[in-house]
Amino acid sequence: MKRVPVLVLALVLALTAFARSSNKKEAAAVSPVVHATDADTMRTQGEQRFRANCGRCHAAPQKFPPRAMATVLRHMRVRATITDEDMRLVLFYMTQ
């Protein structure tokens, strides 16, 4: 049992280090998608991510008001452990 906090700490440190070291990579790799000016592309990507992530558990809901949808997506990010990028694209798809 004494090992549990140490193991958890190691896990977090590894993830955090990974997060920080991959910031630049992520910016380069993800930016063309996330920050694309082509809204249609983002919408298509968002729909694909929506079907892949949200469809794992439930049918597609209707679109809610954008500010409510932002809350739902924050909740689902935690509950379904969807990735940051997926959440952003799904939120774009569900609010545009």
Next chain:
Amino acid sequence: MRYLFTNTRSHRRWQKALLGLAGLFLLVIFWAARGFSQTTSTEKPVPILSGTAGFLSDKTAGQTLLDTQFNPVLLVPLGERWLVESRGEFEGEFQRPPGGGSFSGPVNKHLDYLQADYIANPYVTVTVGRFLTPFGIFNERLYPMWIRALQPDPLILPIATASSDGTMLRGGFPVGARANLNYAAYVSVTSIGIDGVESERHVGGRAGFFFPGPRLEVGASWQKVLQDDRKNAVGFHMAWQPQALPLSMHSEFVRSNQGSGYWIEGAYRLSQVHFWEKPMRRTELVARGQQFFSGNITPDAADSLGLPGVNTREADFGVNYFLKDGLKVLGSYGRQLSSAGNFNQWTVGIAYRFLIPLGRGGNQ
């Protein structure tokens, strides 16, 4: 509240563990958050009240049960990174008394979770409070009435899914172009025995890989109970939605001293049928097969946990019809086979998911 620390040594050990975890949270909050800006959206989230309301009529082995459920979910976002969320359960179970008479029964109240989530960075979310134990997928993701394809619980659901009171780290991130890793690691530090707020001390974790291409998720869970018999439980889960078919498959397997078993379920939406297209698109057919193997506990202990007392097999078939978004009527038939007796289970009902934005600007 009744805290059941077994002895002083155990208490001290947990104090050390808690101190370690407190340091861990500070580290996560003040270090990991640097350089991470939450640029999720220009839409500022608002509090919402959501949840499920439903009514079921269940006839098991000739005994009719009227089950009314109301499960409100409150979501309160704070700033860019915080979310406070809670779900309560109000369930009325009404039966006719032996010998006849009108339906009567208890109304149970239960706090499923009340947690604060801090999104530290794209890879780590810290959760503190009471939370649903992330063991397998049914308890956390598929439990709500409007989501589950069949209303009867899987036989193995009570194993390792007691609520947790403590802290949890979780997250999901891409590992390469073709897979996402999701994980959760948690410690439940209290053992509460009062009605409606039961929990136990345990530690555990879950990890899964999701492959967006084939839409396949596989994962494993582990939990060690830190009280009583201090046993381990392990589980495996799978979720698959093939691209070519409107089919959704889920499965779980668990092994523990309380029992072992599995369930596998498929739900098929009739959207590819070329007659009566509109009603067919709204119709879903479901089938589930499951098996439970008794563990090293007495039948009475199993019964108190909600588990079968003997080896049991069950098959269920159902149909869901979606009247509109969030509103469905449902029906199912199941047959349970065991040495304690075979019986049928019929269920019909209706489930509704609601969502109400709260506060100013909620409808924007």
